[in-house]
Amino acid sequence: MDYLINLIIFSLIYVLLAGGFNISFGLGRLLNLSHVAGYAIGAYTTALLSTDYQFGFFSCLILSGIFSMLFSLIIGAISLRLSDDYFAIGSLSFSFVISALLINWKSLTRGVLGIPGIPRPDIFTFSISDNLNFLIVLSIAVFLSLFFLNSVFKGPLGRSLKAQGEYSHALEALGVSSFKIRMYSFIISSFFAGISGCFFALYLSYIDPSSFSLSEMVFVLTIVIIGQPGSLLGSSLASFFLVFLPESLRFIELDPGILGPMRQLIYAVILFSTVYTRKASLFPIKRTV
Amino acid sequence: MLDILPQLLINALITGSLYALMSAGLALNYGLLGILNFSHGHFMMLGAYLFLFFLERFQSFSLAIPVTIASSVMFSVIAFNVFIRPFTKFDMVLTLVTTLALSIILESLVSIFFGVNVKSFEANFEVYEISNIFITSLQIGIILSAIIGLSGLGFIIHKTVLGRKIRALASNSNAAQSIAISRHRITYGIFILGTLLAVVAGILLGYETNLSPTMGGGLTIKCFSAMILGGLGNFWGAIVGSYILGLIENLVVGVDIYGYSIPAGYKDAVSFLVILIVLLFFPAGLFKKQERRS
Numbered sequence: 001m002d003y004l005i006n007l008i009i010f011s012l013i014y015v016l017l018a019g020g021f022n023i024s025f026g027l028g029r030l031l032n033l034s035h036v037a038g039y040a041i042g043a044y045t046t047a048l049l050s051t052d053y054q055f056g057f058f059s060c061l062i063l064s065g066i067f068s069m070l071f072s073l074i075i076g077a078i079s080l081r082l083s084d085d086y087f088a089i090g091s092l093s094f095s096f097v098i099s100a101l102l103i104n105w106k107s108l109t110r111g112v113l114g115i116p117g118i119p120r121p122d123i124f125t126f127s128i129s130d131n132l133n134f135l136i137v138l139s140i141a142v143f144l145s146l147f148f149l150n151s152v153f154k155g156p157l158g159r160s161l162k163a164q165g166e167y168s169h170a171l172e173a174l175g176v177s178s179f180k181i182r183m184y185s186f187i188i189s190s191f192f193a194g195i196s197g198c199f200f201a202l203y204l205s206y207i208d209p210s211s212f213s214l215s216e217m218v219f220v221l222t223i224v225i226i227g228q229p230g231s232l233l234g235s236s237l238a239s240f241f242l243v244f245l246p247e248s249l250r251f252i253e254l255d256p257g258i259l260g261p262m263r264q265l266i267y268a269v270i271l272f273s274t275v276y277t278r279k280a281s282l283f284p285i286k287r288t289v
Numbered sequence: 290m291l292d293i294l295p296q297l298l299i300n301a302l303i304t305g306s307l308y309a310l311m312s313a314g315l316a317l318n319y320g321l322l323g324i325l326n327f328s329h330g331h332f333m334m335l336g337a338y339l340f341l342f343f344l345e346r347f348q349s350f351s352l353a354i355p356v357t358i359a360s361s362v363m364f365s366v367i368a369f370n371v372f373i374r375p376f377t378k379f380d381m382v383l384t385l386v387t388t389l390a391l392s393i394i395l396e397s398l399v400s401i402f403f404g405v406n407v408k409s410f411e412a413n414f415e416v417y418e419i420s421n422i423f424i425t426s427l428q429i430g431i432i433l434s435a436i437i438g439l440s441g442l443g444f445i446i447h448k449t450v451l452g453r454k455i456r457a458l459a460s461n462s463n464a465a466q467s468i469a470i471s472r473h474r475i476t477y478g479i480f481i482l483g484t485l486l487a488v489v490a491g492i493l494l495g496y497e498t499n500l501s502p503t504m505g506g507g508l509t510i511k512c513f514s515a516m517i518l519g520g521l522g523n524f525w526g527a528i529v530g531s532y533i534l535g536l537i538e539n540l541v542v543g544v545d546i547y548g549y550s551i552p553a554g555y556k557d558a559v560s561f562l563v564i565l566i567v568l569l570f571f572p573a574g575l576f577k578k579q580e581r582r583s
Contacts, residue, residue, distance in 0.1 A: 061553050080570050084381050085325050085521065089513045090568050093561035095512055100558035214506050221386060261400035261502075268393035271324050276375065276388055283380045 005131050007243055009203055012142045013137075014239035018223040019149050019232060020192025024161065025221070026229035027158055028185045029165035029283060031084065033217055034075055034091040037098040038068040038190035040212035042197025044102065047207050057121045057128070061141075061198050069187050071098075076186045082178060095217070102209040110280025114208025118201050128202075136198055145192060146232065152188060153232055161185050162230070165266075182269050215264045222271040229282065233289040295422050297539050303428045306435030307497070309528045310490035311444060312512040313484020316527035321476050322377060322461040325386040328368065328392035329487055329507030335395050336361045336488030337495035338403055338502075341410060358365030358485065365484035367475060371481065392505060400502040409499035413520040424529070431493050438486055439528060448525065452469070455479065507557055517567050518575055530575070534560055 016242050017039055024030045042064035049055040049063060056142045079090030089285055102109050109115070118122050152158055160181045163171045168178040227234025246263045275282065315329045327478040339360055343353040372391045378384040414425040454475055457465040466472050494508075515534045517527025542556045567575070 029380075029382060031385055078565055082568060082572060085385070086517075086568065086572070087383050088325065089510075089517065089564060093510055093514070093564040096507065096561045097565070100555060104552065104554035106500055106559070121360050213503075215393055215396070218389055221389070225386065244493070257405065258401050261397035261405070264393055265397040265401070266389045268397065272372070272390040272394070275383055275390070279379050279383055281374055283382065 003129065005013060005135055006249065009131070009135055009138060011200050011240040011243040013203070014220070014223060014243060015142055015236045016192050016199070017197035018220050018227075018235040018236050018239050019145065020189040020196070021220050022189075022224050022227075022229065023149070023152060023158075023192075024185045024189040024234045025183075026224055026231070026235070027153065027161040027165065028182055029229075030080075030182060030186070031088045031127075032089055032091050032189070033214075034072075034095040034098070034184065035189065035193050035215075035220060036121075036212050036217040038072060038093040038193035039197040039200070039216075040098060040102060041068045041071050042194030043201040043207050043212070044109060044115070044197075045194070046198040047118045047203040048108070050121060050202070051115060051118055054119075055121070055204075057123045057202075060121070060202075061195055064198035065194040067192040068190045068197070072186050072190035073115070076183045080182045080186065089136065095214070099209055099212060104211070109209075112209060114206060116206045118205045118207070120202050120205070131194075132201060138203075141195070141199070145195070146236065148230055153230075157181070157184060215267075218264075218271065220268050222267050222274075223229070225271060226274050232263055295420075295502045298536075299422055299424060299428075301336055301539040303424075303497075303535070304432055304538060305532035306432050307449040307494055308515050308531035308534055310435050310486050311436055311469075312515040312531050313439060313524065314479075314565065315512045316487045316516050316519070316522065316524045317442075317479050318457075318483050320522040320524060321455065321472075321479055321528065322373070323522075324373060324381070325388070325513070326373070326397060327385065327388040327509055328372075329483075329512055330389055330510075331392040331395040331505035332361070332365065332368075332484050333487045333491030333494065333508055334492075334500070334505040335399060335501065337362065337491040337500050338399050338408075338493045340488075341408060341495065344410075352546070356566075357488065359368070360480055362487045363483060365481050368484075369480045374473075385553075392509070396502050396505060397445070403502070404436070405502055406501050407501045410496050410498060414496075425492070427496055431497065434489060434493065438489065439485060442482075442486075443525075451475075509561050509563070514564045518576050520575070526575070533564060533575075537563060 019036075021035045024032045024035070031085070045067045046060045055063070067105045075091060075094045079087050079094070082090060103111055105111075120134065122128065123137065126133065126137075128137050137169050156245075160171060160176050163176075164181050166177045171178050173183070200211075219242070223234050223238045226242070227236070227238035246266055249259060249262060249266075308459070310528075311329070311333060318326055319326065327370060335471055336357065343356045344350070347353050368391060372387045376387055412427075414427040416423055416425050419427075434479045438466070444452075446455055448535060454470045457470060458475055459470075460471040462472060489523060511534065516522075516527045518530030518533055519528070538556055538559050541559050542552075
């Protein structure tokens with residue numbers, strides 16, 4: 001039972017993370033490879049604030065989101081003006097800057113040792129130190145976020161984002177600034193990255209830089225691509241599917257050293273085969289006039 | 290500070306040569322195919338591991354080299370036909386995603402077969418000292434192989450018929466194809482050639498530092514950084530960019546300003562920051578006047 005709760009909690013954290021990524025990548029077609037860096041910033045904000053300064057649950061949650069948003073403002077201002085390929089490189093290099101900081105800024109982040117013993121603060125009088133209670137709180141948060149995300153997807157911002165991804169000049173001819181639209185999507189998506197990082201840090205109570213590597217980014221990318229980019233339901237179901245899938249590896253006798261790379265291999269192969277089989281229909285064809 | 294400056298410049302030349310070998314193929318690929326290959330650094334890593342494996346297996350240098358070259362050509366043929374070519378006529382994002390997937394596949398395969406631990410080649414090189422500048426025979430080899438490799442490539446591009454075809458395809462693909470230049474064959478050849486250069490660079494890098502399965506990602510970013518400095522798709526720009534990047538990396542870490550210096554751990558972060566600064570102020574690279582905005 002504990003094992004099942006553990007898996008559900010991880011899936012829900014990925015629902016949040018992938019839901020955020022789905023806005024910028026799925027709708028806006030921006031391959032934002034710094035999404036996991038926003039996740040890392042959220043996790044480290046929570047870890048530092050709750051261990052060193054005993055911040056409460058809500059202030060950790062909100063501040064994680066806000067710090068991640070501030071970070072995305074900087075990236076966005078630099079790289080959102082650029083076209084697809086430049087944008088991917090720019091955001092990837094940003095994520096490498098963040099991981100270099102996490103490893104080398106030892107006075108703040110303790111480097112590769114990570115931050116242990118992150119406490120789970122009470123919500124008013126409700127204790128979330130029990131995993132089941134944590135799951136309840138997380139589910140409420142995920143429910144509210146999905147509600148909000150759904151309204152973004154269906155609303156004017158979602159429509160303009162889609163239009164921006166297909167043919168940005170037509171959108172600008174209608175008087176909508178595509179830079180602003182991309183920026184909004186970017187900020188919203190990194191807010192969700194931040195709060196999912198907060199839940200991740202609180203749940204594991206230990207974080208280190210290796211949890212926020214490029215392979216984690218590929219995992220999130222896999223979730224969104226399997227669930228069809230632009231579909232919130234798809235990415236939510238896909239995160240459950242992908243978290244539960246490699247658990248079957250546990251029942252095969254494998255060397256523990258191989259287990260980690262094996263999981264990455266499975267995800268990457270799934271990602272590739274999905275893209276391969278749906279290469280024509282994954283994104284609508286770019287319109288040209 | 291001035292007394293270590295000559296040593297820093299030599300180190301910059303060595304790192305720059307490695308980066309130039311790495312990014313030359315990537316820049317050619319981008320110029321011809323218009324795709325960014327995120328798995329380029331992982332091919333370097335794979336090549337170095339293959340060389341290590343064959344060297345331990347055969348115990349012979351002259352046998353390991355051709356076998357490594359043959360097997361990396363095989364891998365690059367597979368990579369090109371499976372991971373890149375089927376997607377070139379679709380959305381550009383798709384090739385970014387598939388090469389990213391390929392890079393993770395290579396990284397995890399190498400981790401599974403060779404283990405995640407750091408490995409190194411067993412070799413000793415003579416150290417020469419010329420008026421307080423230290424240089425090993427390996428480092429001289431790195432500089433020489435960059436000169437030979439790049440001038441060979443430059444000769445092919447600028448002086449041969451093949452090179453004229455390459456330049457024609459890069460400047461206007463449709464017009465070149467209409468006069469019966471096979472885009473497929475040329476991009477194929479260039480991809481394999483670029484991978485081979487990367488494998489050579491990977492082996493040299495393996496001797497110079499050491500090997501780990503996760504080294505590929507950072508190397509890819511360094512290639513991108515050099516390419517962006519010179520303007521994406523600009524072959525000679527990328528090579529000059531590589532040397533500039535090597536210079537920046539060594540100067541930033543080596544020079545201390547009024548007793549304050551940047552810790553060596555940030556050496557890698559420098560190249561990532563270079564990308565961001567260049568993107569912010571010179572979005573089209575240092576040498577290209579062409580505007581490139583979406």
